[in-house]
Amino acid sequence: xxxKTKRVFxxxxxxxxxxxxxxxxxxxxxxxxxxxxxxxxxxxxKPTKALGQLDKFHERYDQFQAEVDKLGADExxxxxxSCFLTMTENSPNQKVISLWELLPKIGLPEESVxxxxxxxxxxxxxxxxxxxxxxxxxxxxxxxxxxLGYKYEEPPHTRETTRCCGFGGMVVPANPDLAxxxxxxxxxxxxxxxxVAYCAACRESMVKGGxxxxxxxxxxFGGPWNSKSEFPGVPGSPIKAWANRYKSKKNINKVLx
Amino acid sequence: MDKVTYPKKAxxxxxxxxxxxMGDAPPYxxxxxxxxxxxxxxxxxxxxxxxxxAVNVIREKLFIPRVLGRICAHPCEEQCKREKExxxxxxxxxxxxxxxxxxxxxxxxxxxIEPENGKTVAVIGxxxxxxxxxxxxxxxxxxxxxxxxxxxxxxxxxVGIPEYRLPRHIIDHEYSLLNKIGVEFKMGVxxxxxxxxxxxxxxxxxxxxxxxxxxxxxxxxxxxxxxxVLDAVNFLREVSLTRKYDIGKKIAVIGGGNVAIDVARSxxxxxxxxxxxxxxxxxxxxPAHDWEIEEAExxxxxxxxxxxxxxxxxxDGKVAGFQIxxxxxxxxxxxxxxxxxxxxxxxxxxxxxxxxAVGQAVDNSFVPxxxxxxxxxxRFKADPTTLQTKIEKVFIAGDASGRSVIAIExxxxxxxxxxxxxxxxKGQDMFADRQYEGTYETWLETELKEDVVDLPRIExxxxxxxxxxxxxxxxxLGFTEEQAVKEASRCLACECKLCMKECEMLNDxxxxxxxxxxxxxxxGEIDPIIPYSCNxxxxxxxxxxxxxxxxxxxxxxxxxxIKANGGxxxxxxxxxxxxxxxxxxxxxxxxxxxxxxGYNEADVKEKxxx
Numbered sequence: 001x002x003x004k005t006k007r008v009f010x011x012x013x014x015x016x017x018x019x020x021x022x023x024x025x026x027x028x029x030x031x032x033x034x035x036x037x038x039x040x041x042x043x044x045x046k047p048t049k050a051l052g053q054l055d056k057f058h059e060r061y062d063q064f065q066a067e068v069d070k071l072g073a074d075e076x077x078x079x080x081x082s083c084f085l086t087m088t089e090n091s092p093n094q095k096v097i098s099l100w101e102l103l104p105k106i107g108l109p110e111e112s113v114x115x116x117x118x119x120x121x122x123x124x125x126x127x128x129x130x131x132x133x134x135x136x137x138x139x140x141x142x143x144x145x146x147x148l149g150y151k152y153e154e155p156p157h158t159r160e161t162t163r164c165c166g167f168g169g170m171v172v173p174a175n176p177d178l179a180x181x182x183x184x185x186x187x188x189x190x191x192x193x194x195x196v197a198y199c200a201a202c203r204e205s206m207v208k209g210g211x212x213x214x215x216x217x218x219x220x221f222g223g224p225w226n227s228k229s230e231f232p233g234v235p236g237s238p239i240k241a242w243a244n245r246y247k248s249k250k251n252i253n254k255v256l257x
Numbered sequence: 258m259d260k261v262t263y264p265k266k267a268x269x270x271x272x273x274x275x276x277x278x279m280g281d282a283p284p285y286x287x288x289x290x291x292x293x294x295x296x297x298x299x300x301x302x303x304x305x306x307x308x309x310x311a312v313n314v315i316r317e318k319l320f321i322p323r324v325l326g327r328i329c330a331h332p333c334e335e336q337c338k339r340e341k342e343x344x345x346x347x348x349x350x351x352x353x354x355x356x357x358x359x360x361x362x363x364x365x366x367x368x369x370i371e372p373e374n375g376k377t378v379a380v381i382g383x384x385x386x387x388x389x390x391x392x393x394x395x396x397x398x399x400x401x402x403x404x405x406x407x408x409x410x411x412x413x414x415x416v417g418i419p420e421y422r423l424p425r426h427i428i429d430h431e432y433s434l435l436n437k438i439g440v441e442f443k444m445g446v447x448x449x450x451x452x453x454x455x456x457x458x459x460x461x462x463x464x465x466x467x468x469x470x471x472x473x474x475x476x477x478x479x480x481x482x483x484x485x486v487l488d489a490v491n492f493l494r495e496v497s498l499t500r501k502y503d504i505g506k507k508i509a510v511i512g513g514g515n516v517a518i519d520v521a522r523s524x525x526x527x528x529x530x531x532x533x534x535x536x537x538x539x540x541x542x543x544p545a546h547d548w549e550i551e552e553a554e555x556x557x558x559x560x561x562x563x564x565x566x567x568x569x570x571x572x573d574g575k576v577a578g579f580q581i582x583x584x585x586x587x588x589x590x591x592x593x594x595x596x597x598x599x600x601x602x603x604x605x606x607x608x609x610x611x612x613x614a615v616g617q618a619v620d621n622s623f624v625p626x627x628x629x630x631x632x633x634x635x636r637f638k639a640d641p642t643t644l645q646t647k648i649e650k651v652f653i654a655g656d657a658s659g660r661s662v663i664a665i666e667x668x669x670x671x672x673x674x675x676x677x678x679x680x681x682x683k684g685q686d687m688f689a690d691r692q693y694e695g696t697y698e699t700w701l702e703t704e705l706k707e708d709v710v711d712l713p714r715i716e717x718x719x720x721x722x723x724x725x726x727x728x729x730x731x732x733x734l735g736f737t738e739e740q741a742v743k744e745a746s747r748c749l750a751c752e753c754k755l756c757m758k759e760c761e762m763l764n765d766x767x768x769x770x771x772x773x774x775x776x777x778x779x780x781g782e783i784d785p786i787i788p789y790s791c792n793x794x795x796x797x798x799x800x801x802x803x804x805x806x807x808x809x810x811x812x813x814x815x816x817x818x819i820k821a822n823g824g825x826x827x828x829x830x831x832x833x834x835x836x837x838x839x840x841x842x843x844x845x846x847x848x849x850x851x852x853x854x855g856y857n858e859a860d861v862k863e864k865x866x867x
Contacts, residue, residue, distance in 0.1 A: 003852070004852070005852040007852075008849075013837075031853065037852050038849070038852045039849070040850075041846065041847055042841070042842065043838065043842055045842075047841075048838050050815075051831060051834060052812065052815030052817075052818060053819050053824060053826075054819075056824065060838070070849065129795065132795065160799075163759075164792040166792065168793050169792040169794070169808075170789065170834055171762075171789070171791070173828070173831055173833045173834055174789040174790060174828045174831060175789070175790040178765065245846050246845070252848050252850055256850035256852070256853045257850075257853075
């Protein structure tokens with residue numbers, strides 16, 4: 001058997017800054033189910049692009065692409081919807097696949113299946129807006145939640161009509177009051193007090209909008225979650241986020257070391 | 258940051274939005290109203306119980322709201338979305354009447370005028386066209402004199418439209434605004450007789466001819482010159498001024514329009530017991546409004562639709578009968594008026610009078626022959642855009658030009674003439690930016706929302722037919738407050754602005770995308786916080802009927818701002834992002850690991866769930 005790196009798992013930025021354990025467990029699971037999976041922890045450069053710094057973005061993306069090419073991967077597995085779009089657009093030689101499309105194909109870890117079936121809470125699903133047109137991602141998320149056994153609700157704006165969480169476009173540091181209004185508007189249309197998102201930035205926005213919110217990987221690799229559970233909040237400072245990011249790097253190195 | 262410049266492609270894309278965004282498109286009713294009354298505005302204020310505010314909105318455009326609330330032919334209602342979708346248009350005129358009848362207070366009338374400019378304008382005719390022209394010109398500081406042949410103001414609204422539809426004190430009350438702001442009236446002065454047209458022309462800096470069409474038309478069929486043959490204009494004028502007319506017990510009216518209905522119903526009130534209404538068209542094709550026909554029939558008017566005149570039968574030089582014949586078609590294949598008859602079907606009505614209500618002409622005899630060009634029906638020829646005649650200082654407004662048919666159109670013509678007079682006397686361009694005067698077609702396109710229900714139009718209550726034919730009291734009693742609020746609440750408030758309902762940030766910075774991008778194209782400038790407040794979520798595009806990609810436009814702007822700002826974002830808070838990105842690409846937080854083979858599966862199980 002060749003020892004090639006067929007694919008790489010790219011957790012992105014927000015997830016590693018939020019939950020290093022989830023990064024680790026996801027990578028371990030992918031390793032097990034899909035031997036030949038490497039990993040890259042690096043930004044895709046989307047924030048640079050969003051600011052309008054096109055030249056800098058291309059310079060940065062090239063750095064990322066060089067890492068992919070060095071590993072020789074044909075496939076990129078992403079856990080972030082911005083990564084999904086950025087890489088789909090800029091890595092024509094790789095097949096970019098969302099983790100949420102992949103999991104229905106490879107299944108969930110055995111011990112996760114049905115974990116939420118006795119939960120007393122209903123999760124409102126918050127779809128990420130960059131992939132509003134990628135129905136297979138929406139399907140995958142719902143498949144995962146069903147498989148876990150949790151109940152869920154669809155907000156009035158969902159799937160392809162989903163509303164922005166308030167984080168997009170680098171608006172938070174530019175116009176924080178506006179961003180908060182967008183966050184609150186999004187959460188105000190959800191009936192349930194609990195939200196599941198599949199982007200760590202979206203999740204944080206849902207919390208700022210007044211909800212108890214988890215990342216879908218929290219459901220897969222944690223729980224069971226119920227009304228008694230303590231839900232993750234928002235990071236107290238950027239230092240905490242960078243510490244998590246560093247932990248994620250260590251975790252990746254450990255898993256693939 | 259340096260001055261931001263945009264590549265042509267980016268500018269073109271912004272221009273597309275400016276061209277086609279419907280955010281500023283007026284609703285169908287407002288565009289259709291020749292005076293562009295903010296119908297949606299006042300109707301929704303009534304729905305909210307803010308009746309006084311509704312009157313203020315109406316008065317921004319109309320100085321005779323109580324009059325128009327009664328007699329406006331409301332072309333707006335024909336274009337109402339509820340008419341198009343359900344044949345149940347908003348009862349716009351009746352709502353206007355409700356608000357104005359109960360909440361208009363002359364103490365609040367706007368009496369402001371610009372400083373006197375020393376120039377004088379003569380307006381001939383105190384009908385809706387003349388009065389509007391006079392009002393607008395007076396407000397601009399002109400000294401305006403209205404010359405009116407009749408002893409009363411209002412023109413055809415006064416001596417054409419019957420009193421039971423429009424009580425006269427209402428006209429006088431609303432016209433008193435003109436006196437309050439200093440328009441001078443010369444009542445009972447007939448130009449061409451009491452004062453020559455030339456004298457008026459020479460004494461003033463400009464003249465607006467708004468004499469209306471007060472000459473009756475009689476079709477020269479056999480017997481038309483018999484005693485007892487009348488025309489609608491003279492009949493209605495006489496009835497309006499005296500509430501009397503020496504008329505027979507049995508009469509026939511010929512004509513299928515609203516004027517014919519007015520004649521028939523007025524005849525009932527001055528003593529005619531048997532009124533026949535004869536018209537070429539079949540009932541559904543009659544030009545008169547359905548409800549007018551219905552009200553006439555309620556009052557006992559006998560309709561002979563689909564019949565034309567053959568001859569008036571005389572006895573001793575007086576009318577004794579009216580022979581009519583079946584009309585098989587009114588218009589020919591080319592749409593030209595060319596009635597065809599079945600000569601085998603004829604009827605004779607035994608009547609004492611035949612009244613022609615088949616159109617009006619302009620009495621232009623007061624202008625010395627040849628001084629002004631005239632066209633069909635004696636109407637004065639004027640430039641359609643400016644209403645100016647070949648005598649530069651003379652303008653034509655209202656029915657006298659043949660360009661208006663109803664009061665609100667006449668008012669719009671009066672306003673147009675006033676704009677022209679003002680420009681002429683100031684030496685300004687007479688033709689610039691005049692495309693939105695009078696009725697125009699809006700560029701709005703709206704779809705019914707899914708939750709819209711077909712709610713029926715609420716009708717006003719009316720005096721019982723047997724009571725109302727006894728006198729000239731007003732027939733229509735208008736809305737109660739409860740009815741008005743309920744009716745107003747049916748308004749669909751037509752507008753586009755779908756993106757504005759989706760996007761938080763656009764609402765912070767503009768009324769609609771068109772306004773925003775128009776200002777960028779005009780000034781080349783935009784506060785950086787605006788493009789940097791877009792979440793890039795595409796929610797606007799999703800609902801935009803034109804599918805404009807607003808986020809891409811904001812991205813175009815961001816790119817240029819970065820260029821103009823030495824590669825950095827002009828937003829202070831973005832230093833954090835730039836730091837975040839530098840770290841995100843630093844070795845400290847990066848790793849790239851190849852796949853690991855021979856991985857110990859037991860590890861996964863052991864560490865399993867936590």
